[in-house]
Each structure stands twice: as structure tokens, then as C-alpha cells.
Amino acid sequence: MMHIFRDLQKELGDFVYDAYTHHGDAVAIIDRKAIHEVCSYLRQQKNFDFLFDLTCVDYPDRTPRFEVVYQLHSFATGERLRLKVPVDERDPQVISVSDIWDIANWYEREVWDMFGVRFKGHPDLRRLLMYDEFKGHPLRKDYPITRRQPLVGPDKTNNSVISPTLEQSRQAMDEYVTEENGLKVKHMFLNVGPSHPAMHGVVRIVVELDGEKVVGSDLGIGYLHRSFEKHSESIYYNGVFPYTDRLNYVSPLINNVGYALAVEKLLGIETTERCKFIRMIMCEISRIADHLTCIGAMAMELGAMTAFLYFMEAREAMYQLIEEVTGARVTISYVRVGGVKSEFPDNFEKRVRLQLKSVEEQIDQVHRLLTRNRIFVDRVRDVAVISLDDAISYGFTGPMLRACGSDYDVRKQFSYCNYDQIDFEVPVGENGDVFDRYLVRMEEIEQSIRIIDQAFEKMPAGAIMVDFEGQEIPADKMADLGKFGQTSGLLNQVAVTDPTLLGSNAAFHSQVYTADKRVALPAKEKTYGSIEGLINHFMLIMEGYGIRPPGGEAYVPVEGANGELGFYVVSDGSDKAYRVRCRPPCFSFVAGFSKLIQGGQLADIVPAFGSINMIAGELDR
Amino acid sequence: MGLRGLFGGDNVVTTKLDDAIGWARKFSLFPYPFVTACCGMEYMSASSSHYDLDRLGAAFPRFSPRQADMLMCVGTVSQKIAPVLRRVYDQMCEPKYVVAFGVCTCTGGFYNDYSTVMGIDTILPVDVYIPGCPPRPETVIQGLMLLQDKIQKQKQEY
Numbered sequence: 001m002m003h004i005f006r007d008l009q010k011e012l013g014d015f016v017y018d019a020y021t022h023h024g025d026a027v028a029i030i031d032r033k034a035i036h037e038v039c040s041y042l043r044q045q046k047n048f049d050f051l052f053d054l055t056c057v058d059y060p061d062r063t064p065r066f067e068v069v070y071q072l073h074s075f076a077t078g079e080r081l082r083l084k085v086p087v088d089e090r091d092p093q094v095i096s097v098s099d100i101w102d103i104a105n106w107y108e109r110e111v112w113d114m115f116g117v118r119f120k121g122h123p124d125l126r127r128l129l130m131y132d133e134f135k136g137h138p139l140r141k142d143y144p145i146t147r148r149q150p151l152v153g154p155d156k157t158n159n160s161v162i163s164p165t166l167e168q169s170r171q172a173m174d175e176y177v178t179e180e181n182g183l184k185v186k187h188m189f190l191n192v193g194p195s196h197p198a199m200h201g202v203v204r205i206v207v208e209l210d211g212e213k214v215v216g217s218d219l220g221i222g223y224l225h226r227s228f229e230k231h232s233e234s235i236y237y238n239g240v241f242p243y244t245d246r247l248n249y250v251s252p253l254i255n256n257v258g259y260a261l262a263v264e265k266l267l268g269i270e271t272t273e274r275c276k277f278i279r280m281i282m283c284e285i286s287r288i289a290d291h292l293t294c295i296g297a298m299a300m301e302l303g304a305m306t307a308f309l310y311f312m313e314a315r316e317a318m319y320q321l322i323e324e325v326t327g328a329r330v331t332i333s334y335v336r337v338g339g340v341k342s343e344f345p346d347n348f349e350k351r352v353r354l355q356l357k358s359v360e361e362q363i364d365q366v367h368r369l370l371t372r373n374r375i376f377v378d379r380v381r382d383v384a385v386i387s388l389d390d391a392i393s394y395g396f397t398g399p400m401l402r403a404c405g406s407d408y409d410v411r412k413q414f415s416y417c418n419y420d421q422i423d424f425e426v427p428v429g430e431n432g433d434v435f436d437r438y439l440v441r442m443e444e445i446e447q448s449i450r451i452i453d454q455a456f457e458k459m460p461a462g463a464i465m466v467d468f469e470g471q472e473i474p475a476d477k478m479a480d481l482g483k484f485g486q487t488s489g490l491l492n493q494v495a496v497t498d499p500t501l502l503g504s505n506a507a508f509h510s511q512v513y514t515a516d517k518r519v520a521l522p523a524k525e526k527t528y529g530s531i532e533g534l535i536n537h538f539m540l541i542m543e544g545y546g547i548r549p550p551g552g553e554a555y556v557p558v559e560g561a562n563g564e565l566g567f568y569v570v571s572d573g574s575d576k577a578y579r580v581r582c583r584p585p586c587f588s589f590v591a592g593f594s595k596l597i598q599g600g601q602l603a604d605i606v607p608a609f610g611s612i613n614m615i616a617g618e619l620d621r
Numbered sequence: 622m623g624l625r626g627l628f629g630g631d632n633v634v635t636t637k638l639d640d641a642i643g644w645a646r647k648f649s650l651f652p653y654p655f656v657t658a659c660c661g662m663e664y665m666s667a668s669s670s671h672y673d674l675d676r677l678g679a680a681f682p683r684f685s686p687r688q689a690d691m692l693m694c695v696g697t698v699s700q701k702i703a704p705v706l707r708r709v710y711d712q713m714c715e716p717k718y719v720v721a722f723g724v725c726t727c728t729g730g731f732y733n734d735y736s737t738v739m740g741i742d743t744i745l746p747v748d749v750y751i752p753g754c755p756p757r758p759e760t761v762i763q764g765l766m767l768l769q770d771k772i773q774k775q776k777q778e779y
């Protein structure tokens with residue numbers, strides 16, 4: 001990394017205030033006047049072709065108040081660089097980099113919306129997540145979290161959410177008549193969504209049509225904005241997990257793991273070997289569920305109901321596995337900072353293998369139903385094509401990028417949870433069309449099955465079950481005893497708990513949790529059964545105590561089912577995160593969606609939208 | 622056995638018109654799934670093969686509000702989408718029923734913030750609340766049965 005700092009200092013030294021490494025990440029602080037120069041220098045000379053995140057942090061007590069953060073990645077060298085630009089409150093303005101990376105356009109709109117930092121030279125600086133009537137910038141620290149600005153009410157009839165835009169339908173149609181071969185051509189405007197069967201979830205597209213051809217489009221998002229980032233700032237570290245569940249609710253375990261890894265990086269701790277494998281296995285199960293949902297839903301929208309029903313059946317099997325381990329089907333909150341909630345239940349491995357076999361059968365069936373089915377293939381081949389360069393400029397990752405021919409996979413590039421010990425392949429497409437995305441996802445399911453297979457073999461064994469003869473005390477009984485103060489003699493006993501309901505057996509606890517006392521919640525039995533456990537629990541849970549990572553920030557990427565899912569966590573040393581930023585993978589797909597459908601048919605929007613696997617929860621956060 | 626067995630040999634059924642209409646209505650619910658968020662996952666599970674809402678006559682989704690008579694509001698409703706939800710409701714024809722699916726739609730759930738509507742009953746009338754975050758498919762089925770019960774017992778407009 002040093003060489004980049006050196007070159008940067010040499011080229012643009014006057015504008016680089018500082019350059020250092022922090023938690024292993026390269027960071028440079030840049031003068032806001034020069035951010036455009038620095039970015040284009042890095043893009044052109046240093047091959048940083050991928051802007052994977054752009055966000056902002058608000059420090060009301062500091063001058064300058066804002067800090068805009070650019071995160072760059074180079075596919076050529078695999079290096080990453082974080083640029084920070086301090087911006088003053090009185091003139092909150094930075095030069096836009098949207099001409100360097102396409103994705104910057106939407107990132108900047110989001111920063112403007114959430115923080116009120118303007119971007120000079122931005123082509124279209126509108127609000128992105130909130131609506132035009134909204135006053136203020138919600139992620140600023142001085143915006144109270146419960147200040148609502150409703151749009152529905154007796155005196156509120158018209159609003160920007162429903163009324164047309166795409167520049168107010170290109171200034172009300174009439175003026176929008178062009179001449180082609182002596183014929184007058186009038187474009188048509190069509191509003192798709194936000195509540196539309198093909199927009200699974202909530203996205204609004206205003207398309208401009210010439211006949212059936214899409215000549216322009218504009219996407220509106222933010223219909224499911226639930227202020228994840230604001231909530232994360234107002235709750236202790238472990239309390240954020242339920243919110244992460246609801247980001248990508250199709251594969252919530254991966255979100256859990258991503259956030260946990262980011263906080264663990266801040267704390268400088270590692271979890272146990274077994275726990276890493278548990279996380280890996282659960283991530284892969286989620287990935288399978290996610291891909292099944294995505295492909296199933298896409299097929300359904302193209303009329304292939306059978307494939308959908310088969311895949312829902314297979315997903316149900318995955319949900320049952322997840323439920324056995326975590327106690328919930330969708331919103332699982334299974335991971336904790338430093339570990340996971342509980343050990344696998346007995347005989348879990350056997351059941352997983354059984355269920356995966358049924359998934360393999362379903363995949364086989366669907367391959368036979370779809371992959372060479374003329375009707376399906378005609379609808380998806382050469383549809384919504386994007387070139388590799390464009391995909392990178394739009395910040396695509398995951399199956400979407402791999403369908404274009406890149407083999408970038410976070411699991412390979414920045415291995416976490418022991419993925420480097422596993423032998424698996426990264427399927428790569430070549431055309432970048434819907435069909436390739438479908439094939440990549442299908443293949444990835446099979447690779448995930450392979451990963452799970454190996455992970456079970458490589459996993460260090462769990463604690464050995466001891467015979468509890470005559471000593472079994474269910475946790476609820478133990479809790480009751482604790483309430484009556486009859487805890488003497490309980491310390492050395494192992495209570496039997498339902499691992500999915502009340503936490504792991506104490507005997508297993510050390511297998512799935514780091515030993516670090518700063519973060520490791522005691523086993524539930526300990527909490528209920530011993531004063532040390534109770535105090536330990538108290539110190540980690542109560543407001544004002546809790547987990548306290550040292551000040552600083554960390555970014556950790558994981559391979560979500562959609563692509564690179566990253567968490568950027570800033571700590572100020574207290575028990576709550578100062579800022580949590582989630583880099584949602586499907587944000588970039590939706591930002592690039594106009595590009596995907598440009599020039600295609602109106603009907604192609606359906607498979608195209610199905611193939612990007614938009615998940616509103618993580619898109620709007 | 623069929624209907625004849627049920628009604629006896631006379632081929633005549635006496636009932637009140639209200640009951641007959643209620644009986645017909647409760648088994649032909651066409652839902653408009655207003656799916657926004659995580660609850661949609663369980664809506665998918667509930668309506669596809671494994672749990673099969675079709676048994677209750679309420680599986681076939683109509684994506685046009687004009688053809689639907691049950692608005693299934695599935696998932697968090699944000700301030701931004703609230704006008705859309707309201708408009709969909711206004712476009713539906715009577716008789717119409719609203720099901721609040723998931724605790725977000727019932728009360729706002731655990732999102733108490735600037736962007737979330739604190740329960741859809743602040744913007745439209747709700748018939749059945751199905752709590753849960755997300756509700757399990759079994760809960761959904763129970764919720765629907767409650768709605769059917771309500772439809773059967775209500776005074777019918779025609």
C-alpha cells in the first residue's frame with residue numbers, strides 16, 4: 001500500500017493531509033477541493049476502477065463537521081483504499097465524482113439526502129431515499145429519530161411520491177415529439193410500481209417508451225426506508241443484530257455475520273474455529289435459500305409457476321434447517337459479537353445432508369424444466385446485457401458481476417470464516433445477460449452445497465456430551481430456582497436447555513464463543529445460575545456498560561448472496577456504534593438498472609428486474 | 622357425501638340470505654398482496670405449496686385493486702409508501718377487507734422512527750391483525766380463518 005501513498009504524495013502532495021493504515025486498511029485524508037483530481041488520478045493511473053462505497057459521517061462537535069468517505073478497490077491488484085474528505089458545515093459541498101464512476105451518482109444522492117452534503121457538478125442531485133416534502137437530513141446527529149413527516153393526512157392530497165416525474169414526464173409529453181423519417185413520434189410514459197407484481201418489493205420505475213422500446217427510465221427507491229443506520233447508532237452493539245436480519249431478509253445470516261465481523265475487527269478479536277465453520281455453514285444455507293427465492297421468483301414472473309413451487313418447497317427445507325438452529329425461520333438474530341448464539345442441535349449434520357440432497361433433486365428438476373426450455377431461454381438470453389466495464393463502473397458485485405466474466409468473489413479475495421480452507425469454484429458467465437445470471441446462481445447453489453459438505457468435515461468437533469444422569473435441570477427450572485435464591489450447588493451443574501430456544505448448553509458455550517470477556521455473553525444457565533454469570537451478563541447488556549470497542553473505524557466485506565455486502569462501523573469508544581454504514585449489494589444493481597433496460601423491450605423489464613435480485617430491505621435500509 | 626348428504630334428501634336448504642352470501646364470500650377471497658418487506662418471505666411460504674392458502678379459497682392474488690377484495694398488507698409501511706397504500710385501498714371495490722400482516726403493519730413493530738408508519742390503522746381501517754415478526758405461516762392461516770369468520774357473521778351488503 002505504501003507505494004500508493006508515496007505516489008499520491010508525490011503527485012498531489014499538497015492536497016493529501018495525511019495517509020496511514022488503520023486496522024489494516026489504507027486511509028488517506030484529502031482536501032475537498034482536490035477530491036476529483038485525486039479520484040481521477042487513482043482511477044486512471046492506479047487502476048482503482050471500482051468505487052465500492054461512498055458515505056458520510058457526521059461529527060457535530062468537530063470542525064469541519066462532516067467527513068465524506070470514499071472506498072476504492074482495484075480489480076487489477078486487489079488493493080483497497082479509503083479516502084476521507086473533511087467538509088465544513090457552513091459550506092457543505094464537495095465536487096462530484098459521478099463522471100468517474102457511474103455508481104457515484106446514486107451514492108452522492110444518498111449522501112445529500114441523508115446528510116445534506118451537496119455535490120458540485122452532480123447532474124441530478126435529488127433526494128433518493130426520502131421524499132421531496134421531507135425537511136431536514138435524517139442521518140445528521142441532530143435529527144431526532146422519531147420526528148415524523150407524514151404524507152397521508154386530511155390536508156395532504158398531492159405528493160411527489162405518486163405524481164409523475166422522469167422530469168415530470170419530460171415536461172408533459174406534448175413538447176416531447178420528435179421527427180423520424182418524416183413521421184412524428186410521440187413517446188409514451190409508463191409508471192411501473194411501486195406496488196407492482198414485477199417490482200417484488202417496492203421500486204418505482206417511470207419508463208419512457210417508443211412503441212415497445214424503452215428509451216429512458218428513472219427509478220425511484222426508498223419506499224422501504226426503515227432507518228437501519230439511525231437505529232444502529234441508538235442501540236448497543238449486540239442490539240443491532242435484529243436490524244441486520246431485516247436488511248436482506250432472504251439471507252439474514254450473512255448480514256449477521258458481516259456486521260459481527262466488522263465489530264470484531266474493531267475490537268481486534270477472533271472467534272473460535274468451530275464458530276467460524278458454524279457461521280460458514282449457516283451463510284451457505286442462507287445463500288442457497290436466497291438463490292432459490294431469486295430464481296424461483298424470476299421464473300414465476302415469466303410464467304414458470306412449477307419451477308417456483310419446486311423452489312419454494314426446497315426453500316422450505318432450508319428454512320426448517322435454519323429454524324432448528326436459530327429458532328426462527330426468517331428473522332433469526334443468530335450471531336453475536338464474538339460468536340453465535342448456540343451450538344448446532346444434535347444430528348444436525350445428518351439432516352442437513354438429507355435436505356441438501358432434496359435441494360439437489362429440485363435443482364435437477366428445474367434444470368430440466370427451464371435451462372433448455374425454449375420459451376424460457378428466449379425470454380432471458382441476450383436480455384438486459386451489460387458489459388464488464390459498465391458493470392464495474394456501476395459497482396456490480398456478486399452473481400451479477402460474475403455473469404459478465406469477472407471472477408471477483410469476496411470469499412476468495414478477502415477470505416473470512418475459514419473460506420480459504422475450502423475448495424470451491426467461482427462460477428463465471430460470459431455474456432452478462434439474464435440467462436448467464438440464472439446459470440451462475442444455479443451453479444452457485446451447487447457450490448454452496450459443496451462448501452457445506454467440506455465444512456462439516458473440517459469442523460472441529462463440538463464438546464462431548466456428558467451423561468447428565470440425575471443432574472439435568474432445564475433452564476427454566478433453573479431460572480425459577482434462581483428467583484427463589486436456591487442457587488447453591490447449581491454452579492457445577494449443566495442445565496439442559498433447548499439449544500434453539502434458550503441458548504446453548506453451557507458445556508458447548510466455549511466452542512461457539514470467543515473467550516474474550518469484553519464481548520462473550522455467558523451461557524444462559526450461568527446467567528440464571530451464578531452470580532458471576534449474572535454480573536458478566538449485566539455488564540454486557542446494560543446501557544452504559546456493554547461492549548466497548550476502542551475508537552476507530554473498520555470496514556469488512558462479506559460475500560452476500562447478491563454480492564459484496566459490507567459494514568463500515570465507526571466507534572467512538574462508547575457502548576453504541578457511532579455510525580454503522582451498510583454497503584448493500586443490490587443498491588448498485590438498481591442504480592444501473594436504467595442502463596440494463598435501455599433499448600430493450602418493455603416486457604424485458606420483468607426478467608431483468610427478476611435477475612438483479614433486488615431486496616428492498618437492504619436497498620433502502 | 623357431498624352437498625346432498627349434508628343437506629338431507631330434500632334438496633332444499635333453508636338459510637338466511639345473509640348467511641348464504643357470507644358463506645360464498647368467505648371462500649372467494651381474492652387478495653391483493655401489498656408486499657413490501659421481510660414478511661413477504663413468509664407470505665410466499667404461506668401461499669405456495671407447503672402451507673397452501675388455496676385451501677381457504679384465498680390464494681389467487683389479483684394485482685389489480687379493482688379485482689381484489691382483500692388487501693393483504695405485508696411488511697413495513699414507510700411514510701413514503703403510505704400514500705400508495707392509501708390509493709390502492711381507495712381503488713378497491715366494496716366489500717373489501719384489510720389484513721395487517723406482521724407486527725410492522727399492526728403497530729409499527731420494532732421500527733419506531735422517522736420513516737415508519739406506526740401501524741396501517743392510522744391510515745386505513747383494518748379487519749384482522751396478524752402479529753408476528755414475521756408471523757409463521759400457521760399464524761397467517763389462523764388470521765385468515767378469523768377473517769372468514771368475521772365475513773360469515775357480518776351483516777352483508779349487496
Ligand code: SF4
Nearest residue numbers: 659660723724725754
Ligand atoms: S413485521 Fe417483522 S418481518 Fe414483518 S415486515 Fe416488519 S420487521 Fe419485517
